[in-house]
Amino acid sequence: MFSFLKKDKNEENKTLETQEESKNFLSKALSKTFSSIKNVVPQKKEKISFDEIEELLIESDVEYEIIEKAMNGLPDMITRKQLRHRLVMLFEHAPEVNLQNTKPFVRLIIGVNGAGKTTTIAKLANNLKRNGQSVILGAGDTFRAAAIEQLSTWAEKLNIPIIKTKQGHDASAVAFDTISAAISRNIDNVIIDTAGRLQTQTNLNNELKKIVKVCSKALPDAPHQKLMILDGTQGNSAIAQAKAFNEIVGIDGIIVTKLDGTAKGGALFSISNQLELPIFYIGIGEKENDLIEFSPDNFVDSLLDEIYIKE
Numbered sequence: 001m002f003s004f005l006k007k008d009k010n011e012e013n014k015t016l017e018t019q020e021e022s023k024n025f026l027s028k029a030l031s032k033t034f035s036s037i038k039n040v041v042p043q044k045k046e047k048i049s050f051d052e053i054e055e056l057l058i059e060s061d062v063e064y065e066i067i068e069k070a071m072n073g074l075p076d077m078i079t080r081k082q083l084r085h086r087l088v089m090l091f092e093h094a095p096e097v098n099l100q101n102t103k104p105f106v107r108l109i110i111g112v113n114g115a116g117k118t119t120t121i122a123k124l125a126n127n128l129k130r131n132g133q134s135v136i137l138g139a140g141d142t143f144r145a146a147a148i149e150q151l152s153t154w155a156e157k158l159n160i161p162i163i164k165t166k167q168g169h170d171a172s173a174v175a176f177d178t179i180s181a182a183i184s185r186n187i188d189n190v191i192i193d194t195a196g197r198l199q200t201q202t203n204l205n206n207e208l209k210k211i212v213k214v215c216s217k218a219l220p221d222a223p224h225q226k227l228m229i230l231d232g233t234q235g236n237s238a239i240a241q242a243k244a245f246n247e248i249v250g251i252d253g254i255i256v257t258k259l260d261g262t263a264k265g266g267a268l269f270s271i272s273n274q275l276e277l278p279i280f281y282i283g284i285g286e287k288e289n290d291l292i293e294f295s296p297d298n299f300v301d302s303l304l305d306e307i308y309i310k311e
């Protein structure tokens with residue numbers, strides 16, 4: 001009985017340590033956003049004024065509408081606990097748990113050119129592999145030869161199989177073949193790239209609808225996740241883009257990239273809240289390990305650690 005309790009305590013400590021590590025990692029990755037916040041509140045305090053909180057949220061690129069929503073009814077001097085509660089609430093669209101029971105689990109990656117799709121696919125695949133799962137990639141960006149090459153280079157580097165075709169060939173055929181290969185080779189995860197497109201490019205968007213339909217022909221219910229990659233350096237302007245894609249194919253979750261290079265980290269609040277979608281991961285660098293699972297609690301706590309004295 002005693003040793004059982006002791007083990008529990010050890011495990012609890014370990015979880016706390018991991019949480020602390022993940023928060024430290026987040027603070028480093030979001031240093032640009034946090035230093036803009038510190039410009040507004042240079043000294044840590046127990047209570048911070050309404051006006052200062054409002055200003056620091058504006059500085060970190062939270063949309064004004066969201067700030068109003070979060071701060072409605074708060075007093076003139078705000079405690080950490082009061083603010084924490086309101087900020088965490090903005091991420092109420094938490095990721096669904098237990099999605100991973102399906103095999104193969106098919107993710108379709110969507111985004112505009114340059115948002116970081118290819119790099120993010122590599123990072124995601126690397127994460128899954130590190131967790132002991134098998135992955136296959138589908139080079140569905142058949143629009144540009146360079147995209148097929150770039151993804152192939154990552155596949156080789158990470159030692160992950162890839163299904164590809166020639167530039168200009170049918171992207172939905174690549175999606176179908178990748179899922180079929182995963183089924184026959186008993187692979188856990190499928191990640192399918194798609195061509196970068198704007199929400200206004202009708203032909204490409206019809207192609208995207210076709211890819212989604214063909215995925216479900218290869219495997220009922222696939223794709224299990226349609227993930228939108230948003231460039232974090234664009235801050236709030238990425239929202240309109242994602243809204244349009246959500247209307248075209250229905251997005252299940254967001255990955256925000258390049259948060260290491262911007263002071264606009266506060267846009268994460270607006271992105272999740274406005275789109276009513278969970279943020280699954282954030283990209284914090286160009287290497288394969290630079291993708292972390294997004295935790296609203298850790299994000300809000302790291303931010304509050306910059307301005308509040310710990311309770």
Ligand SMILES: Nc1nc2c(ncn2[C@@H]2O[C@H](COP(=O)(O)OP(=O)(O)OP(=O)(O)O)[C@@H](O)[C@H]2O)c(=O)[nH]1
Nearest residue numbers: 113114115116117118119196257258283284285286
């Ligand atoms: N600093 C930083 N750079 C990133 C991150 N994610 C991607 N990048 C860089 O952003 C650039 C564009 O990334 P890609 O993965 O090529 O983007 P893409 O959306 O596939 O773009 P196309 O290939 O043009 O369709 C590359 O130079 C990446 O290294 C990130 O989280 N942080």
